[in-house]
Structure formats: structure tokens, C-alpha cells
Amino acid sequence: MHCPFCQHEDTRVIDSRLTEDGSTVRRRRECPQCGERFNTFETAELKLPAIVKSGDRREAFDEQKLRVSFERALQKRPVISDAVDVAVRAVTNDLRRCGDREVPSRQVGELVMRELKKLDQVAYVRFASVYRRFEDVHAFREEIEKLERDLPASEGLQLPLLDAAKRGRKGS
CATH class of the missing domain: 1.10.246 (Serum Albumin; Chain A, Domain 1)
Incomplete structure (x- = not known):
């Protein structure tokens, strides 16, 4: 990969880590020419319809x-x-x-x-x-x-929608 600072043709990877969700690799790179460090991110290119x-x-x-x-x-x-x-x-x-x-x-x-x-x-x-x-x-x-x-019923994390609406009308 070319260095974004000095355009040197080759950089070296000094660290690679997965992101939290595991879908991206973060690479820490260093340019041997100018000594600058930078990050790159690698993800799979998957086609969606x-x-x-x-x-x-x-x-x-x-x-x-x-x-x-x-x-x-x-x-x-x-x-x-x-x-x-x-x-x-x-x-x-x-x-x-x-x-x-x-x-x-x-x-x-x-x-x-x-x-x-x-x-x-x-x-x-x-x-x-x-x-x-x-x-x-x-x-x-x-x-x-x-x-x-x-x-x-086991999935019902919220109060029922219709019962609340019916109670609201009766109390009016």
C-alpha cells in the first residue's frame, strides 16, 4: 500500500486487529521512508441484490x-x-x-x-x-x-396495545 504522506510504494503492517463486531480488520501501518503511521480498514466486499x-x-x-x-x-x-x-x-x-x-x-x-x-x-x-x-x-x-x-405471551415485553386503548375509552 502506498503511503498517504510521502507516496512511498511500500508500507509495513505493524499491528492487525478485528473490530468489535468482527466484520472489519484494522491495520496499523508504518512507512519505512518517512516514518509516518496510519490506519487502514479492511472489509469483505459482498454483493447485495x-x-x-x-x-x-x-x-x-x-x-x-x-x-x-x-x-x-x-x-x-x-x-x-x-x-x-x-x-x-x-x-x-x-x-x-x-x-x-x-x-x-x-x-x-x-x-x-x-x-x-x-x-x-x-x-x-x-x-x-x-x-x-x-x-x-x-x-x-x-x-x-x-x-x-x-x-x-412469553415474547410480550410491552403492554398489549388494544387493551390499553379499550381502557382509555372506557375511562373517558
Whole structure:
């Protein structure tokens, strides 16, 4: 590797370490010509499928766009950023493993909903309402009822959504 300081053609590695998540190698390098030290980061280049949008438009997979989708759904919800990282990684890994050159955006949306369902029920319903284009309160109620049926009691980390809504109306 060329030295970024003096452009010498060869540098030597003096230390290599994995990052915390194990996906990147950090290398500490030194230039024998000028003595400057610098870091390089090595990651595997893995191809992700192109996303087929409505109208057959195609665009490259964008991990930042995926992350923003999670963050919007989880806005003002008590979910730590590490959990968002895990969810983004899960969706990305699923897309990588599918082996397809292209996937419909609908498939990506379903993967996001699967991960949101694990993270936060309110964020899940929030995302589903936009993603599935809910037209009225009835659509929200159906999705909430489906969510409650699908989640075993042992996974219920939050209070049930419909019971709280019913109690709120009765007390009014």
C-alpha cells in the first residue's frame, strides 16, 4: 500500500486487529521512508441484490436508507441504537444470503417488518401503517389484533396495545 504522506510504494503492517463486531480488520501501518503511521480498514466486499421498485425501476441497495427506515419507525421509542444495528445487519445478511441478483422492494419491507416486530410493537405498527398504506382505523385495529395473535405471551415485553386503548375509552 502506498503511503498517504510521502507516496512511498511500500508500507509495513505493524499491528492487525478485528473490530468489535468482527466484520472489519484494522491495520496499523508504518512507512519505512518517512516514518509516518496510519490506519487502514479492511472489509469483505459482498454483493447485495439490486432493489426493484414499483414501476420496475431498479436501484442499488442502500444500507443507510434501510437504517433511516428503522430509525423513523423507532423514533421516540425506547430502543437502543445497538438493537437497530443488529436489525439492519439481519436484513442485510438475509438479502445477501438469498443469492438473488434483484429483489422486490416489497421483500425488503417484509424483512424490516419482521425485525421491527421483534424490537418494538408500536414501531412495527407505525411502519406497517405507512408500508401497507392503512386507510382507516379499522386497518390499524386489524394489524394490532394480528400482531397480538402472532406474538406468544412469553415474547410480550410491552403492554398489549388494544387493551390499553379499550381502557382509555372506557375511562373517558
